[in-house]
Amino acid sequence: MGSGGGQWIVEKRSSFRSEPLEVNVSETGCLSIVVLGASGDLAKKKTFPALFNLYRQGSVKAEDVSEFLQLMKYTSGSYDTEEGFRLLDKQISEHEEAKSSADGSCRRLFYLALPPSVYPVVCKMIKLCCMNKSDLGGWTRIVVEKPFGKDLESAEKLSSQIGELFGEHQIYRIDHYLGKEMVQNLLVLRFANRLFVPLWNRDNIDNVQIVFREDFGIEGRGGYFDEYGIIRDIVQNHLLQVLCLVAMEKPVSLDSEHIRDEKVKVLQSVEPIKDEEVVLGQYHGYRDDSKVPDHSNTPTFASIILRIHNERWEGVPFILKAGKALSSKKADIRVQFKDVPGDIFNCEKQGRNEFVMRLQPSEAMYMKLAVKQPGLEMSTVQSELDLSYKQRYHGVTIPDAYERLLLDTIHGDQQHFVRRDELKAAWDIFTPLLHRIDIGELKPISYQQGSRGPAEADELLLRAGYIRTHGYRWIPPAL
Numbered sequence: 001m002g003s004g005g006g007q008w009i010v011e012k013r014s015s016f017r018s019e020p021l022e023v024n025v026s027e028t029g030c031l032s033i034v035v036l037g038a039s040g041d042l043a044k045k046k047t048f049p050a051l052f053n054l055y056r057q058g059s060v061k062a063e064d065v066s067e068f069l070q071l072m073k074y075t076s077g078s079y080d081t082e083e084g085f086r087l088l089d090k091q092i093s094e095h096e097e098a099k100s101s102a103d104g105s106c107r108r109l110f111y112l113a114l115p116p117s118v119y120p121v122v123c124k125m126i127k128l129c130c131m132n133k134s135d136l137g138g139w140t141r142i143v144v145e146k147p148f149g150k151d152l153e154s155a156e157k158l159s160s161q162i163g164e165l166f167g168e169h170q171i172y173r174i175d176h177y178l179g180k181e182m183v184q185n186l187l188v189l190r191f192a193n194r195l196f197v198p199l200w201n202r203d204n205i206d207n208v209q210i211v212f213r214e215d216f217g218i219e220g221r222g223g224y225f226d227e228y229g230i231i232r233d234i235v236q237n238h239l240l241q242v243l244c245l246v247a248m249e250k251p252v253s254l255d256s257e258h259i260r261d262e263k264v265k266v267l268q269s270v271e272p273i274k275d276e277e278v279v280l281g282q283y284h285g286y287r288d289d290s291k292v293p294d295h296s297n298t299p300t301f302a303s304i305i306l307r308i309h310n311e312r313w314e315g316v317p318f319i320l321k322a323g324k325a326l327s328s329k330k331a332d333i334r335v336q337f338k339d340v341p342g343d344i345f346n347c348e349k350q351g352r353n354e355f356v357m358r359l360q361p362s363e364a365m366y367m368k369l370a371v372k373q374p375g376l377e378m379s380t381v382q383s384e385l386d387l388s389y390k391q392r393y394h395g396v397t398i399p400d401a402y403e404r405l406l407l408d409t410i411h412g413d414q415q416h417f418v419r420r421d422e423l424k425a426a427w428d429i430f431t432p433l434l435h436r437i438d439i440g441e442l443k444p445i446s447y448q449q450g451s452r453g454p455a456e457a458d459e460l461l462l463r464a465g466y467i468r469t470h471g472y473r474w475i476p477p478a479l
């Protein structure tokens, strides 16, 4: 899929500048976006809708999907032979010539919406057949999706194979959670607010939960899911990336490398996972999927405590919880503070201060805190300082994560992509646990679909020190 000749006007997201910068993406050469795996689930659900939205925003009267479709060309071919890739290169070159783009200024973005097993051969073919010249600012970039490997060894092997063909600056390892509004907000909240600076540490924070819940099961993805399971699907990547942003030290600057340096340090400080701090679950009915073996040991739910061995976080449990086919669909970060020393109000009975960031649905952040019960009595009640995005930013459309990340790729901004050493450190944490699950040493507990997951997970939460608020009732503000 390509565009050129001054057609695409897109907004450059200069990460933290307040004023959006209008940039014509074709000003430095023709841009071609090649989606490999165009007929797959990911391309259908995420990649093409994101591309369409970007296109729609950039072209004033292009609400019509047919205009968008006219920009596309479909090339069919096999992933491991040169023939198809030579044809692809020819088509891209013809398009670039048609747009009169100077040789050496063209930009080619290859989005691999493919299973990781074919990444190496596809990258080899791109390198062999589809590279462009870069002497006038042109580039070739590769976007790869998760799962990037299955464990430390396979991920490192994959990294080496791709690393032999492309430089790190050309490889964009996408984790779409890094493109979510509230995840991107974490750096601002933590480092642009004096309020949080002195509080964000083991002296004040008792525990942190990072939770992903889905209210549907694997829905026809049994073949993929059973091979990977919930830890590889969600925890090792999405939730761990969120943990990094919650726990990392302040980066030297907003430069991609500075941010990723700090994330790597957090990951390297995570202690080995203890068996007694893991609860695995598998929903009842999971094995009914035709592609799931009858005796599958794959977890569809996991609650895992990670402990960070450093000055800021020693002793603070980070509870990472993810599950499919549960009672609700949500993703949030819940930071629970310690009790007030020498409490004269008996607030402890009601609950602790909590700072909650809800990533989805309906982005919000709220601080649960004790206030005086309105009225004559001098008693306390749990209430909240509430920033609900729909109310506060009424009418503002929050872009989809994939839209942002595709745009970042076009702009060469790697801040929200996973660096090779980061990936290695992430696999380091989970590989021993995953291997034990793979060989059946650890078994998931069965739970009912539409439930909260295994009761053992809530027990683990209590053991970790989490204290649930009692009698708290949220009254949504009226618009």
Ligand SMILES: NC(=O)C1=CN([C@@H]2O[C@H](COP(=O)(O)OP(=O)(O)OC[C@H]3O[C@@H](n4cnc5c(N)ncnc54)[C@H](OP(=O)(O)O)[C@@H]3O)[C@@H](O)[C@H]2O)C=CC1
Pocket: 209, 211, 321, 334, 356, 364, 365, 366, 384, 386, 387, 388, 452, 458, 468, 469, 472, 473, 474
């Ligand atoms: N701006 C907004 O939209 C706001 C919305 N609210 C809403 O108010 C409600 C209450 O909010 P809040 O107190 O923060 O969150 P919840 O009551 O949803 O959850 C608080 C904690 O208790 C756990 N929990 C929930 N149910 C059970 C259970 N039956 N047994 C054991 N543990 C349980 C949750 O685990 P887990 O995370 O795994 O479910 C979580 O750790 C929510 O629906 C929230 O969305 C509140 C404030 C602002």
Ligand SMILES: O=C1O[C@H](COP(=O)(O)O)[C@@H](O)[C@H](O)[C@H]1O
Pocket: 176, 214, 233, 234, 331
């Ligand atoms: O990467 C994945 O994410 C989705 C959930 O994404 P979200 O943006 O809707 O929260 C999940 O359903 C899928 O299993 C997983 O592969």
